[in-house]
Amino acid sequence: xxxxxxxxxxxxxxxxxxxxxxxxxxxxxxxxxxxxxxxxxxxxxxxxxxxxxxxxxxxxxxxxxxxxxxxxxxxxxxxxxxxxxxxxxxxxxxxxxxxxxxxxxxxxxxxxxxxxxxxxxxxxxxxxxxxxxxxxxxxxxxxxxxxxxxxxxxxxxxxxxxxxxxxxxxxxxxxxxxxxxxxxxxxxxxxxxxxxxxxxxxxxxxxxxxxxxxxxxx
Ligand code: GRF
Numbered sequence: 001x002x003x004x005x006x007x008x009x010x011x012x013x014x015x016x017x018x019x020x021x022x023x024x025x026x027x028x029x030x031x032x033x034x035x036x037x038x039x040x041x042x043x044x045x046x047x048x049x050x051x052x053x054x055x056x057x058x059x060x061x062x063x064x065x066x067x068x069x070x071x072x073x074x075x076x077x078x079x080x081x082x083x084x085x086x087x088x089x090x091x092x093x094x095x096x097x098x099x100x101x102x103x104x105x106x107x108x109x110x111x112x113x114x115x116x117x118x119x120x121x122x123x124x125x126x127x128x129x130x131x132x133x134x135x136x137x138x139x140x141x142x143x144x145x146x147x148x149x150x151x152x153x154x155x156x157x158x159x160x161x162x163x164x165x166x167x168x169x170x171x172x173x174x175x176x177x178x179x180x181x182x183x184x185x186x187x188x189x190x191x192x193x194x195x196x197x198x199x200x201x202x203x204x205x206x207x208x209x210x211x212x213x214x215x216x217x218x
Pocket of ligand 1: 012014015016045090091092111112113174177
């Protein structure tokens with residue numbers, strides 16, 4: 001199967017982006033990271049991507065005022081110019097319109113720092129601590145029109161410790177994020193997980209333990 005051309009959309013530091021770039025450096029990984037796009041020119045992840053020799057682009061939402069479709073059309077043009085097959089959101093802090101989401105249906109992934117459907121939205125770690133959950137984690141899912149609600153491809157669980165602060169919990173979850181995002185993208189590229197009728201269709205081999213990553217104690 002030909003390697004897919006992946007793009008990563010970021011707004012900030014880009015540590016998940018870096019985990020995808022690192023995974024794609026392996027010759028047997030089914031995707032190349034062909035492009036990194038940021039909506040902010042000051043995103044630290046841009047320099048990281050450039051240092052890894054990846055093409056980068058800035059499409060600033062500020063250039064388009066309140067016209068979200070024009071912003072997304074500019075992103076779309078950039079993605080098409082780079083012949084992108086799949087798009088990974090990684091700390092991309094803009095809500096996408098149904099137009100863009102439909103255009104990339106089944107080929108648009110996001111990573112969210114909670115065990116969805118718990119704690120959709122922002123400040124997930126502080127909210128998990130406030131709720132008193134004992135297990136927290138991260139989810140990679142297909143993006144659908146409803147925020148943080150698309151079919152879940154892969155999740156990782158981590159323990160919540162009594163001494164945790166939002167920052168210490170975030171750091172533990174982030175380590176898990178860096179494991180599952182490359183693994184989930186691989187499953188999608190190999191078409192072992194697909195989005196069918198708004199759900200994940202998983203082939204038998206992929207469902208053999210690959211979908212649940214065991215808790216990472218410590
Ligand atoms: C991650 O926690 C991700 O789950 C969330 O935003 C954060 C981005 O971090 N969507 P990074 O830019 O990948 O380091």
